[in-house]
Amino acid sequence: MLTEMGKRARAAAQGLAKASHERKNAVLESLAAELHGRAGAILEANRQDILDGEKSGLTPALIERLTLTPERLEAIAADLRTVLQLPDPVGEVFDERLMPNGLQVRKQRVPLGVLGVIYESRPNVTIDVAGLAIKSGNAAILRGGSETLRSNRQLVGAIHAALEANGLPADAIQFINDPDRARVLELLHMHDYVDMLIPRGGAQLHAFCRQNSRIPVITGGIGVCHLFVDASADLLAAEQVIENAKIQRPTVCNALDTVLVHRQVAAGFLPSLVARLEKKGVSFRASGTALPFLLPAGSSASELPASVTPAADGDFDTEWLSLVLGLKVVESLDEAIEHIAAHSTAHSDGILTADQANAERFVAEVDSAVVYVNASTRFTDGSQLGLGAEVAISTQRLHARGPMALRELTTYKWVVTGDYHVRP
Amino acid sequence: MLTEMGKRARAAAQGLAKASHERKNAVLESLAAELHGRAGAILEANRQDILDGEKSGLTPALIERLTLTPERLEAIAADLRTVLQLPDPVGEVFDERLMPNGLQVRKQRVPLGVLGVIYESRPNVTIDVAGLAIKSGNAAILRGGSETLRSNRQLVGAIHAALEANGLPADAIQFINDPDRARVLELLHMHDYVDMLIPRGGAQLHAFCRQNSRIPVITGGIGVCHLFVDASADLLAAEQVIENAKIQRPTVCNALDTVLVHRQVAAGFLPSLVARLEKKGVSFRASGTALPFLLPAGSSASELPASVTPAADGDFDTEWLSLVLGLKVVESLDEAIEHIAAHSTAHSDGILTADQANAERFVAEVDSAVVYVNASTRFTDGSQLGLGAEVAISTQRLHARGPMALRELTTYKWVVTGDYHVRP
Numbered sequence: 001m002l003t004e005m006g007k008r009a010r011a012a013a014q015g016l017a018k019a020s021h022e023r024k025n026a027v028l029e030s031l032a033a034e035l036h037g038r039a040g041a042i043l044e045a046n047r048q049d050i051l052d053g054e055k056s057g058l059t060p061a062l063i064e065r066l067t068l069t070p071e072r073l074e075a076i077a078a079d080l081r082t083v084l085q086l087p088d089p090v091g092e093v094f095d096e097r098l099m100p101n102g103l104q105v106r107k108q109r110v111p112l113g114v115l116g117v118i119y120e121s122r123p124n125v126t127i128d129v130a131g132l133a134i135k136s137g138n139a140a141i142l143r144g145g146s147e148t149l150r151s152n153r154q155l156v157g158a159i160h161a162a163l164e165a166n167g168l169p170a171d172a173i174q175f176i177n178d179p180d181r182a183r184v185l186e187l188l189h190m191h192d193y194v195d196m197l198i199p200r201g202g203a204q205l206h207a208f209c210r211q212n213s214r215i216p217v218i219t220g221g222i223g224v225c226h227l228f229v230d231a232s233a234d235l236l237a238a239e240q241v242i243e244n245a246k247i248q249r250p251t252v253c254n255a256l257d258t259v260l261v262h263r264q265v266a267a268g269f270l271p272s273l274v275a276r277l278e279k280k281g282v283s284f285r286a287s288g289t290a291l292p293f294l295l296p297a298g299s300s301a302s303e304l305p306a307s308v309t310p311a312a313d314g315d316f317d318t319e320w321l322s323l324v325l326g327l328k329v330v331e332s333l334d335e336a337i338e339h340i341a342a343h344s345t346a347h348s349d350g351i352l353t354a355d356q357a358n359a360e361r362f363v364a365e366v367d368s369a370v371v372y373v374n375a376s377t378r379f380t381d382g383s384q385l386g387l388g389a390e391v392a393i394s395t396q397r398l399h400a401r402g403p404m405a406l407r408e409l410t411t412y413k414w415v416v417t418g419d420y421h422v423r424p
Numbered sequence: 425m426l427t428e429m430g431k432r433a434r435a436a437a438q439g440l441a442k443a444s445h446e447r448k449n450a451v452l453e454s455l456a457a458e459l460h461g462r463a464g465a466i467l468e469a470n471r472q473d474i475l476d477g478e479k480s481g482l483t484p485a486l487i488e489r490l491t492l493t494p495e496r497l498e499a500i501a502a503d504l505r506t507v508l509q510l511p512d513p514v515g516e517v518f519d520e521r522l523m524p525n526g527l528q529v530r531k532q533r534v535p536l537g538v539l540g541v542i543y544e545s546r547p548n549v550t551i552d553v554a555g556l557a558i559k560s561g562n563a564a565i566l567r568g569g570s571e572t573l574r575s576n577r578q579l580v581g582a583i584h585a586a587l588e589a590n591g592l593p594a595d596a597i598q599f600i601n602d603p604d605r606a607r608v609l610e611l612l613h614m615h616d617y618v619d620m621l622i623p624r625g626g627a628q629l630h631a632f633c634r635q636n637s638r639i640p641v642i643t644g645g646i647g648v649c650h651l652f653v654d655a656s657a658d659l660l661a662a663e664q665v666i667e668n669a670k671i672q673r674p675t676v677c678n679a680l681d682t683v684l685v686h687r688q689v690a691a692g693f694l695p696s697l698v699a700r701l702e703k704k705g706v707s708f709r710a711s712g713t714a715l716p717f718l719l720p721a722g723s724s725a726s727e728l729p730a731s732v733t734p735a736a737d738g739d740f741d742t743e744w745l746s747l748v749l750g751l752k753v754v755e756s757l758d759e760a761i762e763h764i765a766a767h768s769t770a771h772s773d774g775i776l777t778a779d780q781a782n783a784e785r786f787v788a789e790v791d792s793a794v795v796y797v798n799a800s801t802r803f804t805d806g807s808q809l810g811l812g813a814e815v816a817i818s819t820q821r822l823h824a825r826g827p828m829a830l831r832e833l834t835t836y837k838w839v840v841t842g843d844y845h846v847r848p
Binding site for chain 2: 097099103105108110112113191195196210211214216217234237238240241243244245248352359363367368369370371372373374375376378379380384385386396397398399401402403411412413414415416417418419420421422423
């Protein structure tokens, strides 16, 4: 069954690769309008998905991720319009050079071909991926989670209507309607029809894809994210950034997991941070080096604030996806960098500092997809970083790192033009 | 055993990532000098590999590929000096932008980390890969063929001497000395220590890597290459290009495999081409559409020139790696493009034409790693296209396509600098 989908996707991709910039933009415009026009049906399908999810005991984090609201639907449509206004990467010419022998050499961007995307919960992924795929001339086969099947059917209906209204094949974006997990393995073996595989889900899904896929896999979207409060940081501003990074949307991968605090400022910073965030419902896992700063002088561990628990093994390797925050006091920038090297998933890590030299060392030595100086980790997002949207946030090293959008869905060919040149 | 190699490579990579441009260049300079100084020992080891290879019945193509000569050794050293003069990609800043909210966003190139390279025969790969890896700040684990073990031991000795003479760890370039094939599978599972896997060998090796690797694989280096002689081509110049593409070095992947000829010029072109190339030892596999042009009028197939055989099933899907050339007469540019889509390995394909519109259509519609207009396919080579050398010629679509060298051995990180920015 999937093989047939693959063949149809391959054929649709060839048409899409030749589609004009204007036609692809018209599809995105139509899709934004369809989302608006079908909002009632989409939100109703989503409401049923949420009810079913609650019945079947999905975690609050998952429920939150699958929830659509009129505002979120508007935001998704707005992202489509942003993508629409970005330049089309297909056809872009770069690295032109004239060789000493007169050969003219250039590179020219072309679509990747067919994308396979496996995701859970968040139905906005369906639209983000479809919009970016169409604009970059790629076809896509989507495999959403069974918990959002109703929402996704509605959204895919809107996508197909938008494609067909503009004379492009509905097969360009196909959706695997069958919730059977065997389909995932089948998809991973379709290297003749799928050029890039993007799993968006937990560590288990990534490991499964890495082990079984015969298609190149983009792994990512798992963030154990750090902010290091350096001795020179503006402490009040640092509190605000940490609050934003932790609570603005705790269920997503760029939310903060661990705060590292320089010992010199720990006494002045940690109690105030804890007092501020516990009011917002945050609880803490504190390292042995942080605990003393959270106790009244001379008191014992039993007198810790109710929101604070001593950190257990593995806590600093956990992506919380909830209102939990790790706290650790470090002796130096070096120790902060070492902790990040040992525990980060190389997604988003930052330093809060007024010291330019420390900022530069942090940027040079922390090798994460996105490295921050004095900003919230929540900015790791295609829309926030100017890409309009994203198909994934890559934490692997090949092809693309961090938010992936239009250009990251292309490859290139070399074009070499001569005058009947031969190699000596 | 390989795990220990992996750990040492990872540690060496961290040192190499921080090494200055000058120090890395000094290693390349030392290595070129070592190759010169050790030429006698290297050529003697190579001579023994060749003798053993002949005894064990290696094909002439393989023997040719593993052979070093003083000239080839000089060419390898010259390539090192070319690479030395190229800009260091590490640290390069690109895609800088200032977001409307004041966030400063940029990308910065960093080394990939540790490369795994599995190859056969050609010992120049050892030096090319080492030079490019060192210059781009990467460590590498090399797995050469057992048929070149002696040559490679000598070459790796030169690499280690060059690294250590410049205060860099010999572990940066490690060589798997054990010819046991179980080591290959072990290497493919080392995703904790190896960031990119480059198999350089036949289709079987590529399929094995794609099925078993948990590391991202760059496949390539298999070329079923085409030249299409359009009706408007300069026929004499076309003969020269085809001769060059077929016989200049027939055992390598960018050598020509199939000539497609427009029917309008077949009568004037094919007999002359065959007469010219059969003198150079080329034999031909001709399609049913080409055969009539190679027979005297009214004669039967038994009167074909001795060098010409009717093409059998699969001939047009064969990478010949020898002095065999496929011939096919096509009705049109469209048929040529269709034949290439069906039979090319998307390595190197070209058109010979005086018609600008046809050249443009060919370039737009043939989606190969390198597409040529009026030039020999033999130019698909890092050195020929200005990259100094190459670690591979990729025919897959992710990360890089065509010749891969310094920049293709890097990835990037995003660096985002703010003034305690939070996401609204």
